[in-house]
Amino acid sequence: MNAKLSFGAIALIAALGACSQKSQDTTTNAVTDIGSDISNTTSNAVDTATSATSNALDAAGNALNPTPTGQEFADKAAKSDAFEIAAAKLAKTNAESADVKKFAATMIEAHTGSTAKIKAAAAKATPAIKPDPTLTSDLQSKLDDLGKLKGADFDKAYIDGQVSAHEDALSLMKSYADKGDTPSLKTAAGEIAPKVQEHLDMAKKLKK
Structure with a gap:
């Protein structure tokens, strides 16, 4: 009886460990995905802002020095x-x-x-x-x-x-x-x- 309880306890611990690892992996993947999305969004925003600034400077230059x-x-x-x-x-x-x-x-x-x-x-x-x-x-x-x-x-x-x-x-x-x-x-x-x-x-x- 004690042996059965002991075996059951070990199985329960193993199951909980596997569940914990899955949860950790899921959290890690979610954090990675969020980080990637934020990085891509930030990069796109910077590119857009840079392009807009460049266009604005070109327009200002053309206005100050028209052909x-x-x-x-x-x-x-x-x-x-x-x-x-x-x-x-x-x-x-x-x-x-x-x-x-x-x-x-x-x-x-x-x-x-x-x-x-x-x-x-x-x-x-x-x-x-x-x-x-x-x-x-x-x-x-x-x-x-x-x-x-x-x-x-x-x-x-x-x-x-x-x-x-x-x-x-x-x-x-x-x-x-x-x-x-x-x-x-x-x-x-x-x-x-x-x-x-x-x-x-x-x-x-x-x-x-």
Whole structure:
């Protein structure tokens, strides 16, 4: 009788242990599933928020820096070329470094060429566009200040200005080539952009 009771007690304990293990496994699985759901939900929420933020920033950027019209682009390109040519001509007499003078000569040739390309593309627009190369007061002021310098001081100011000017020009060309509203000018901008990149790389090397 005692043996039967003892055996029954052992069986009961084993059953309770198995039940407890199943309960523990079920709880563990439930916690794991909940954790996975929370992780996925959080990840999706973060991705959604990041995408929304990125879109908002793009929209804000476009609002602050809208793509110029064909006329505005042609005018900006013409003024940029006119400034580059005028500054490079100053380098012929005011620069000290042979490398700076060589760079300036390249700028005169290259920007004379881009001026012609923009004019030709603008003429193909409907209605035709006539670029205005008249320097803004800001560009004229920069040119006047540059003309007051000689030798090493000129070289530094000129090359620093070239890096900045070509960064702006590259941004303008890439932006218009991507989103411009005048097909002929979009094509011209796309063709000019790689040359501007080359000039920017040259200017950065001279700056170092």
